[in-house]
Amino acid sequence: MSLRNALLGVLSLREMSGYDIKRSFDHAVHFVWNAADSQIYRELRDMEKHELIVSHLVQQDGKPNKRVYRVTEHGLATLDEWLRSPAEAPFDKEPFLMRLFFMGRIDRDDAIRVLSERRDEIRALLAVASDRLEMYSDLSRTEHPEMLWWQVRLIKGFEHTQTAQLEWIDSLLDELRTQVERDHGTEVPGLMSED
Amino acid sequence: MSLRNALLGVLSLREMSGYDIKRSFDHAVHFVWNAADSQIYRELRDMEKHELIVSHLVQQDGKPNKRVYRVTEHGLATLDEWLRSPAEAPFDKEPFLMRLFFMGRIDRDDAIRVLSERRDEIRALLAVASDRLEMYSDLSRTEHPEMLWWQVRLIKGFEHTQTAQLEWIDSLLDELRTQVERDHGTEVPGLMSED
DNA sequence: ATGGCCATGTAAACGGTTACATGATTGG
DNA sequence: CCAATCATGTAACCGTTTACATGGCCAT
Numbered sequence: 154m155s156l157r158n159a160l161l162g163v164l165s166l167r168e169m170s171g172y173d174i175k176r177s178f179d180h181a182v183h184f185v186w187n188a189a190d191s192q193i194y195r196e197l198r199d200m201e202k203h204e205l206i207v208s209h210l211v212q213q214d215g216k217p218n219k220r221v222y223r224v225t226e227h228g229l230a231t232l233d234e235w236l237r238s239p240a241e242a243p244f245d246k247e248p249f250l251m252r253l254f255f256m257g258r259i260d261r262d263d264a265i266r267v268l269s270e271r272r273d274e275i276r277a278l279l280a281v282a283s284d285r286l287e288m289y290s291d292l293s294r295t296e297h298p299e300m301l302w303w304q305v306r307l308i309k310g311f312e313h314t315q316t317a318q319l320e321w322i323d324s325l326l327d328e329l330r331t332q333v334e335r336d337h338g339t340e341v342p343g344l345m346s347e348d
Numbered sequence: 349m350s351l352r353n354a355l356l357g358v359l360s361l362r363e364m365s366g367y368d369i370k371r372s373f374d375h376a377v378h379f380v381w382n383a384a385d386s387q388i389y390r391e392l393r394d395m396e397k398h399e400l401i402v403s404h405l406v407q408q409d410g411k412p413n414k415r416v417y418r419v420t421e422h423g424l425a426t427l428d429e430w431l432r433s434p435a436e437a438p439f440d441k442e443p444f445l446m447r448l449f450f451m452g453r454i455d456r457d458d459a460i461r462v463l464s465e466r467r468d469e470i471r472a473l474l475a476v477a478s479d480r481l482e483m484y485s486d487l488s489r490t491e492h493p494e495m496l497w498w499q500v501r502l503i504k505g506f507e508h509t510q511t512a513q514l515e516w517i518d519s520l521l522d523e524l525r526t527q528v529e530r531d532h533g534t535e536v537p538g539l540m541s542e543d
Numbered sequence: 544a545t546g547g548c549c550a551t552g553t554a555a556a557c558g559g560t561t562a563c564a565t566g567a568t569t570g571g
Numbered sequence: 572c573c574a575a576t577c578a579t580g581t582a583a584c585c586g587t588t589t590a591c592a593t594g595g596c597c598a599t
Contacts, residue, residue, distance in 0.1 A: 318512075
């Protein structure tokens with residue numbers, strides 16, 4: 154039911170069409186949740202059936218018509234109930250860590266490559282996070298200042314934890330590279346800064 | 349297919365029954381992956397059909413008989429191919445962070461409770477991690493020293509990143525508590541160390 | 544006698560992914 | 572002219588979770 158909560162959450166900010174929500178997911182909620190369009194549309198219909206949201210059609214010209222959704226009182230109550238409930242258990246599926254668990258099977262060079270790729274991905278995510286943070290600082294005029302407070306903290310937390318993960322990966326890469334140098338010792342001499 | 353890879357991984361260490369694997373998941377792989385028994389048994393049968401593993405029945409007395417699985421060459425090749433392939437994308441579903449994203453909706457006291465609970469859970473996980481690390485240091489006699497190296501690094505990485513997350517949550521709790529104090533100002537006076 | 548360990552499963556439901564379909568408008 | 576944007580969906584599939592079933596052994 155996490156997608157349902159995510160949808161209630163974004164609709165609590167303002168009424169939106171499925172398409173708006175998808176864009177919202179792609180840019181703002183992106184660090185935190187994601188879903189395919191088809192899943193969003195299906196879930197919205199289902200939520201309307203359960204009276205968590207209501208919709209009306211909006212006629213448009215030059216563009217396809219759209220169906221705009223708004224949260225009901227019942228929907229808001231459901232959202233808040235979730236927010237107040239005990240948090241989901243942390244950590245149960247971490248494909249990347251699982252992979253490292255068995256990484257001893259393959260060559261150090263391959264391991265180095267896998268880790269480097271992940272390092273680059275994290276750096277890219279951190280860049281996006283830092284952009285987002287700048288964006289937030291521009292936007293002081295919001296309908297929802299309480300929301301902004303949390304969203305800023307969230308991005309900062311994201312930066313903090315991802316930086317920690319980066320540090321760890323970098324230290325692993327260092328260890329692995331010194332092992333490689335030690336291994337083929339003088340055979341392959343001055344090769345200290347390939348990245 | 350992540351469960352499949354996890355199963356190939358544990359079976360690459362030694363041959364095991366479904367039940368052994370479940371216990372192995374509960375204790376060692378626990379930080380990294382988890383699965384219900386029913387899913388494990390089903391997946392094992394399916395993997396045998398695909399010739400990634402083979403099994404034989406082991407007669408036991410005093411205990412129910414069991415089916416013990418062993419990885420085939422094809423299974424090992426599949427495992428290694430996965431290990432060498434680009435890593436799964438980081439971060440796409442984080443229910444706890446998503447919750448924080450919308451946390452502005454509820455009272456600070458409720459938010460404090462939710463965060464405190466998570467903080468306690470992380471502390472508990474860190475305690476388990478630290479135990480595991482001690483356990484590993486005792487066990488120098490292993491059939492798979494290369495595996496041990498990675499598993500130790502993995503736990504250390506886990507400690508590192510979870511500690512970072514803890515720091516962040518603690519700082520949030522600090523901020524929230526000072527806000528609460530500021531809010532009902534002198535009304536509720538000496539209330540500085542409820543935890 | 545009660546509950547935990549050993550051991551393996553079936554069945555149904557749920558949540559999420561992937562592939563595909565449609566079609567008009569706008570900007571480079 | 573081509574690609575992107577706007578807009579909504581269907582269908583099939585896959586992986587995971589949950590509930591339930593069975594039954595002997597052993598220790599408290």
